[in-house]
Amino acid sequence: MIGREEDMASRRQTVVSEQQRGGAVPVGKQKNVNAADAKSRRALGDIGNLVNIRVAEGKPEPHINRPITRSFGAQLLANAQAPAANKQKPVAIPANAAVGRVGTKPVTKATADTKVANEELMQTSASSGSFTKSSRKKVTTLSSVLTARSKVACGLTDKPKELVDDIDEADKEDELAVVDYVEDIYKFYKSAEHYSRPHGYMDSQVEINAKMRAILADWLIEVHHKFELMPETLYLTFHIIDRYLSMETVLRRELQLVGVSAMLIASKYEEIWAPEVNDFICISDRAYTREQILGMEKGILNKLEWNLTVPTAYVFLVRFLKAASSCDKEVEHLTFFFSELALTQYSMLRYCPSMVAASAVYAARCTVKRTPLWTERLVRHTGFSEQELLDCTGILVDSHSLAPESKLKIVYKKYAREQLGAVALHPPATTLLEELKASSSWK
CATH class of the missing domain: 1.10.472.10 (Cyclin-like)
Structure with a gap:
């Protein structure tokens, strides 16, 4: 029994090795194998060696139906639609095209040349250290359509490129920056600041001033x-x-x-x-x-009816400083210096928080003489022109000039420290503001 099993195993190994080499299995050996093994060999033979067996036996090669793949169907359609007047030859379909998986493209001269060209391109790209990505068809999504419609509705598509300056470009990957909604948020702030503003009250107060x-x-x-x-x-x-x-x-x-x-x-x-x-x-x-x-x-x-969600001057300061220049620390410290001086001045209540914030930025730029003093980007994001800020800025600059001699100098001492750039020690821009006011009134 052991010898018989070893003999059958050796025969089975011989058959498998012959199939792996793509050769024909001898007819004599096929007769000595049981029916189950023969069925397995026939299934394997259909992959590639069954045709060789029939050719070796002298039988005519059967007609093999090729699976209709996408490329094969395109070729058949091209042959059917070819005009007879041109007398073009139909696209050649090789006989061995059926041998393979469904979806395999026929090997023609054009595809062979393309393959060689692609291989040369890949070798060239690999030698230069770069690879070229295949171009993909651009798909129009619903989000892109809605975004385009929103830009058209807002009139952004008709504006010159320099007027649609995007100061939030660097924060597009930051989810907390809410870049998609920040413009609408600040439009809401500008409208809401008028409803929550405190009005002048000193005339109604009896014991305080x-x-x-x-x-x-x-x-x-x-x-x-x-x-x-x-x-x-x-x-x-x-x-x-x-x-x-x-x-x-x-x-x-x-x-x-x-x-x-x-x-x-x-x-x-x-x-x-x-x-x-x-x-x-x-x-x-x-x-x-x-x-x-x-x-x-x-x-x-x-x-206050528990209403504490209001736009203060700080929310505008952050936005306006970003429009001015986020990397200019000197202007940033000076802006907060002027805005805290504004907190101590009761007279500043007649200005809305956004104007106080814009005037603080303008006063800071005047103090360090940034050119230009007020840019088109700042006009767009603050909503105020240079002439509209002169009166409010004048109060801030006067406070700066009086701060060193004032009894209330906490803000001055705070911003005279080196940790905040000692910006309070800058000479006040009093002369420059007077010149700007004079030129503005002359115009």
Whole structure:
């Protein structure tokens, strides 16, 4: 039995080796194998060696139906549609084209030449270290159609290229920058700032005045700096103070309490780790109790109807600085210097936050004499011309000139430090502003 199994294994190995070489299996050996093995060999023979067997036996080669692939169907269609007048020869279809997988292209002279050319191109590209990508057909997606329609509706396609300057090009991969919506967001800010602006209130106040507000502002900027809070918190604090004072009459002894409670509210809104009530009690030298601070916090929120989502000057500062030049740190520090000076000035309430932010950028560029002082890009993104900013900028420049001698000089000392470029030490642009105002009035 063992010898018989070894004999059958050797015969089976001989058959497989003959099939792998593509040769014909001897007829004598096929008769000695069982029916199951013969069926397997016939299935394998259909791949390539069955034709050779029949030719070797003297039988005529059968007609083999080639699978109709895409390229084969195109050739048949081309032959059928060829005009008889031209007497063109039909495209030759080789007999061995059926041997292979479905979808295999026939090997003609044109395809062979193309293959050789492609191989030479690949060798050339490989030797030069670069590879050429195949061109793909451009597919028009629904998003591209909607984007094109939006640009047409906004009139961007008709504008010259230099007027459609994209300052958000570098932030397209940043999801937090929301580049697709940032223009619409700032259009909404520009419209919403007028509804949430505090109006002038000093005439309706009995015990407080603009000087007291300036003292409170100077102290709050120092507290904000010591607590190392976010800049958004500072601007929201002053917005809450001015809105509340424009709606409620406040006694002199409660003015600091309003400021402390406003900063507590703004910290809870903007900060990840907001200071606690005890921190504000200590920073105010225990002038107020915990119950007084929490009671004023509740009173302010109820008076403002819990509406704290407002566009302050800070959101415009960030955008306008980006339009000016995001890499100019000197102009950036000077801009925040002027914007914090504006927080201490009650007279700045008559200007909307976007104009205050644009004037701070303009005052900074005038101080360091950037040329041009105001660009077309800034006009487009701020919405203000150079002439519209002269009055507001004049107040900021005057504040800069008076800051070194003022008793309230926290902002001046803060921006006179080397960490912020010592930008407060720059000579004020008073003379330049006077010249600009004179030329503007002459025009």
